[in-house]
Amino acid sequence: MNAPTPTTSNLVASARGLRKAYKNKLALNDTSLDIPTGRIVGLIGPNGAGKTTALKAMLGLIPFEGQFNVLGLDPRTQRDELMRDVCFIADVAVLPRWMRVADAIEFVAGVHPRFDRDRCNRFMAGTQLTPKMRVREMSKGMIVQLHLALVMAIDAKLLVLDEPTLGLDILYRKQFYQRLLEDYFDEDKTIVITTHQVEEIEHILTDVMFIRDGKIVLTSDMESLGERFTEVLVSADQLDNARALKPLDERSLPFGKTVMLFDGSTPQQLEALGESRTPGLADLFVATMKGTYA
Numbered sequence: 001m002n003a004p005t006p007t008t009s010n011l012v013a014s015a016r017g018l019r020k021a022y023k024n025k026l027a028l029n030d031t032s033l034d035i036p037t038g039r040i041v042g043l044i045g046p047n048g049a050g051k052t053t054a055l056k057a058m059l060g061l062i063p064f065e066g067q068f069n070v071l072g073l074d075p076r077t078q079r080d081e082l083m084r085d086v087c088f089i090a091d092v093a094v095l096p097r098w099m100r101v102a103d104a105i106e107f108v109a110g111v112h113p114r115f116d117r118d119r120c121n122r123f124m125a126g127t128q129l130t131p132k133m134r135v136r137e138m139s140k141g142m143i144v145q146l147h148l149a150l151v152m153a154i155d156a157k158l159l160v161l162d163e164p165t166l167g168l169d170i171l172y173r174k175q176f177y178q179r180l181l182e183d184y185f186d187e188d189k190t191i192v193i194t195t196h197q198v199e200e201i202e203h204i205l206t207d208v209m210f211i212r213d214g215k216i217v218l219t220s221d222m223e224s225l226g227e228r229f230t231e232v233l234v235s236a237d238q239l240d241n242a243r244a245l246k247p248l249d250e251r252s253l254p255f256g257k258t259v260m261l262f263d264g265s266t267p268q269q270l271e272a273l274g275e276s277r278t279p280g281l282a283d284l285f286v287a288t289m290k291g292t293y294a
């Protein structure tokens with residue numbers, strides 16, 4: 001099944017000519033993006049690429065140049081209206097240290113008409129959080145878990161997650177992403193997520209955007225990515241033929257084997273070279289970002 005072609009009506013966010021300069025640094029460099037409704041989009045990029053800046057612009061948290069249409073609104077001038085349908089993980093430091101889990105739930109239930117207690121409890125199940133526990137008694141990771149459970153229980157059209165599982169252990173991370181998919185996501189919701197742990201979210205993403213030096217350099221749904229890029233375990237006698245097809249990347253494996261990554265080559269071109277497979281997102285990312293730290 002191919003992803004639907006975006007039209008303006010089914011885009012949850014659309015930006016043109018985004019530019020954000022901090023003193024002498026261009027964090028967003030005249031870039032554009034389109035995010036269709038009902039997708040889980042991974043915004044992936046190296047440190048300092050502009051991910052957080054792009055998300056902050058989307059949420060109207062910083063001034064910027066260019067156009068950004070989010071749920072039909074301009075985040076710079078219609079932020080209050082936008083926030084009714086958008087949820088994001090704010091700074092975890094905002095939870096007062098004396099607050100108990102139960103108080104935090106009461107508070108959010110009181111201020112958010114679309115907060116769902118049952119869903120909040122489902123997100124908390126599997127953590128060590130208990131209703132009476134106070135923030136000051138929690139570990140760093142437990143505070144993040146509480147925050148995530150509170151935010152995930154709000155029924156928003158757009159959920160923005162900037163490194164949501166930073167500092168959390170792998171058991172929780174796996175469970176979180178599974179819950180996000182099973183208990184939160186549906187075709188009317190859109191999730192934009194940044195993380196450096198690409199392998200962990202790859203299986204839940206429907207789309208991916210790679211960002212580098214303030215520009216979106218690749219945007220694709222996951223299926224097309226698999227059709228466009230191929231990884232080949234090249235046989236030793238085929239190395240020259242393979243290099244002639246100008247692979248995007250080449251890396252050595254133990255026992256003299258070589259893996260090459262091809263962009264746009266046809267299966268017919270590649271089949272004589274060796275065994276083919278779809279590359280993982282992490283390998284594709286590394287190949288695309290080569291030279292970032294050169």
Ligand SMILES: Nc1ncnc2c1ncn2[C@@H]1O[C@H](COP(=O)(O)OP(=O)(O)OP(=O)(O)O)[C@@H](O)[C@H]1O
Nearest residue numbers: 022023025027045046047048049050051052053054
């Ligand atoms: N408040 C600020 N003042 C000055 N420069 C900033 C500020 N915020 C971000 N920058 C710069 O803008 C660029 C993009 O930063 P941003 O936080 O968007 O990157 P990122 O992709 O989220 O990185 P990371 O993966 O490291 O979190 C970086 O060069 C950063 O130093």
